[in-house]
Amino acid sequence: MVTRVFCQTVLHTVSARPLRSAILRLIPRTALLPWLSSRAVSVSEWPLLSSPPRDYSLPNPSWSTEMRRLYEYYDSLCEKEMEGGEKKPGGWGRLPSYNRTLKYAAGGKCLSKLLKEKARLFTRNTEEQGAAFEYVVFMNKSEKRCVCIFQAGHLLEGPPGNVHGGAIATIIDTSLGTLAGYLSGIVMTANLNINYCSPIPLGSVVLIDSVLDKVEGRKTFVSCQVTSSDGSKLHTEATGLFISINVGHLFGG
Numbered sequence: 001m002v003t004r005v006f007c008q009t010v011l012h013t014v015s016a017r018p019l020r021s022a023i024l025r026l027i028p029r030t031a032l033l034p035w036l037s038s039r040a041v042s043v044s045e046w047p048l049l050s051s052p053p054r055d056y057s058l059p060n061p062s063w064s065t066e067m068r069r070l071y072e073y074y075d076s077l078c079e080k081e082m083e084g085g086e087k088k089p090g091g092w093g094r095l096p097s098y099n100r101t102l103k104y105a106a107g108g109k110c111l112s113k114l115l116k117e118k119a120r121l122f123t124r125n126t127e128e129q130g131a132a133f134e135y136v137v138f139m140n141k142s143e144k145r146c147v148c149i150f151q152a153g154h155l156l157e158g159p160p161g162n163v164h165g166g167a168i169a170t171i172i173d174t175s176l177g178t179l180a181g182y183l184s185g186i187v188m189t190a191n192l193n194i195n196y197c198s199p200i201p202l203g204s205v206v207l208i209d210s211v212l213d214k215v216e217g218r219k220t221f222v223s224c225q226v227t228s229s230d231g232s233k234l235h236t237e238a239t240g241l242f243i244s245i246n247v248g249h250l251f252g253g
């Protein structure tokens, strides 16, 4: 608590960037571990944002007509506040996506400076819209299921004209990890099994439909299918095992 307040105070009161960085460098990282370990930060707490960040999962000019059509379809299924404060039930919700969630979590601004300041979420590390991973995840909590709409950009080439298998694994890990994290809190991937059934053309839009299979203690088992946007072609299928961890595990604890 003391460390957190101190960091926030430094960031809010010391305006000179070099001085701020120098002061923050003096705080031993290990001093933050007890606070991190004692605080089970669940995904549902992440929207406590300290400043308005860019949400990468919102439509941008690089999105194809098909990507927008699917976005609008799932967005129409989302719970929305209607006139008079009533909520239109939908069961679905869109998850926001930032290039460094830590930076925008409550109290995370100073932590993001202490911990590898230049780090960026792998799937959101380019500002060039449409060049790499364009995606949005819609979650259905009651069905324990999520759908990721993914448009693969030109930087993801593997076989000529098609998406690299590692990029497909990345978006699968992201989708399954998002579902497992949403349902079980903070998790890490322990195992991924992927069957590549048919190539994904660069520039195309695919759906990654992920479901929960079971939870056994710290183990969350999930699986997904990657299909063409109309569901007629199976591109990839995968299963994943995610293990719940204490936040301290991320810092060598």
Ligand SMILES: CCCCCCCCCCCC(=O)SCCNC(=O)CCNC(=O)[C@H](O)C(C)(C)COP(=O)(O)OP(=O)(O)OC[C@H]1O[C@@H](n2cnc3c(N)ncnc32)[C@H](O)[C@@H]1OP(=O)(O)O
Binding pocket: 043, 095, 101, 173, 174, 175, 177, 178, 181, 187, 188, 189, 190, 191, 217, 218, 219, 241, 243, 245, 249
């Ligand atoms: C909104 C979101 C936005 C953000 C959206 C962002 C989403 C991105 C998601 C990306 C996620 C990642 O890429 S994570 C990065 C890639 N993954 C990693 O680097 C993980 C490296 N591995 C580890 O740190 C560790 O091995 C762990 C945490 C996975 C497990 O270690 P541990 O905590 O010590 O647990 P341990 O006792 O070993 O295992 C616990 C139980 O799981 C079993 N177990 C462990 N590993 C395996 C395994 N590979 N296959 C089968 N079973 C396993 C054990 O047998 C045991 O079973 P039993 O005896 O209890 O029955």
